Amino acid sequence: MMISQISVTFGSQAILEQIMYKYPERNLALFSAAGNAHGMQLVDYSGLDSIFTSPVVYRVNAHAGTDDWTHYIDYIEVNPGKEQRQVLDAQVSNFMSNPATPKGLTGVYYLTAANNSDSRILLTLWNDHYDCLQWEDGTQNAFIAYDNFKNDLGADYHEVGYQRFQPKA
Numbered sequence: 001m002m003i004s005q006i007s008v009t010f011g012s013q014a015i016l017e018q019i020m021y022k023y024p025e026r027n028l029a030l031f032s033a034a035g036n037a038h039g040m041q042l043v044d045y046s047g048l049d050s051i052f053t054s055p056v057v058y059r060v061n062a063h064a065g066t067d068d069w070t071h072y073i074d075y076i077e078v079n080p081g082k083e084q085r086q087v088l089d090a091q092v093s094n095f096m097s098n099p100a101t102p103k104g105l106t107g108v109y110y111l112t113a114a115n116n117s118d119s120r121i122l123l124t125l126w127n128d129h130y131d132c133l134q135w136e137d138g139t140q141n142a143f144i145a146y147d148n149f150k151n152d153l154g155a156d157y158h159e160v161g162y163q164r165f166q167p168k169a
Helices: 013-022 082-097 129-137
Strands: 005-011 028-033 040-044 056-065 072-078 105-113 116-126 158-164
Touching: 005 013, 013 028, 013 040, 056 082, 056 116, 072 129, 082 105, 082 116, 116 129, 129 158
Parallel strands: none
Antiparallel strands: 005 040, 005 056, 028 040, 028 158, 056 105, 072 116, 072 158, 105 116
């Protein structure tokens, strides 16, 4: 059964680990920002209502692959205009149904922000950061590449990746 939502919150390692220990029955994964980004992110992929005080909630529109949240995740968020959104939706559907997945890709979620139904977020799950970088440099991601949206000032293109962080027991 596909989950209907993913919730995310941000904060310090100590605060996010407290939440993890308080809710051991939830599917929670702690991530540290990769690259030049800073901060920690706690992802609740249980599909249940958010337990976070200040959550960012995403509705799951489609899912492919497995739920392997153990390594690296990458978000590409864009707010395309209506026509471009329809094209993007079709292209993402084609990508998600293509059996020839990029090396290291374990799962894909296609999301919308709960507070903005025009947003589109491609959340990809990877074996490692390098595999994601290889995909971004290749042609398989052309449908969601920045170049498609750079002339649309309202698109607000944003990409960020996170490395799984294992708290000390």
